[in-house]
Amino acid sequence: NAGVTQTPKFQVLKTGQSMTLQCAQDMNHEYMSWYRQDPGMGLRLIHYSVGAGITDQGEVPNGYNVSRSTTEDFPLRLLSAAPSQTSVYFCASSSHTDTQYFGPGTRLTVL
């Protein structure tokens, strides 16, 4: 049981490049979410999903896309990276009656 996994651990992008941050969980959780963590800002919700085929925006969705084609996977896409997207990204999952489990994070730098 790997829990919540994220890849890559580190990534450096140039402004304008696109990439996908991967998130997977093997706990059959319905709920998955993406947060970004910035100094002095805490964690802010980007997008979330309450089940396969269902996604919704969080607090800071601009510049990010998500999809949920399976229960296990919830990738986060940056369409055209900007320096303001330099951050640490965390994926989390939970079932309705349980706590949220977080992944190890992806540290992204946009030059």
Added chain:
Amino acid sequence: AQRVTQPEKLLSVFKGAPVELKCNYSYSGSPELFWYVQYSRQRLQLLLRHISRESIKGFTADLNKGETSFHLKKPFAQEEDSAMYYCALSAPGNEKLTFGTGTRLTIIP
């Protein structure tokens, strides 16, 4: 709008001294409240939630609805308590979490 405020960005406490990390919230109704902790080089994990009324690693948190606070306390700090602590809330039955900005706790040996 719901909001979580952690007024202290940094907190240093001597080993063996009491610890209190402050958390105030703004919410219309009765939210679910949590404390999450992130130790160095580890992922964020739940420390405790108010509905369980547990004591985890010697920490407790009391919900004060009148003051809309959920402060985290421990009577005797230990070096392994050094970490980043986040207070968070959610609407009842809703998994969406709103986090505070976090407090970095450093225990001085």
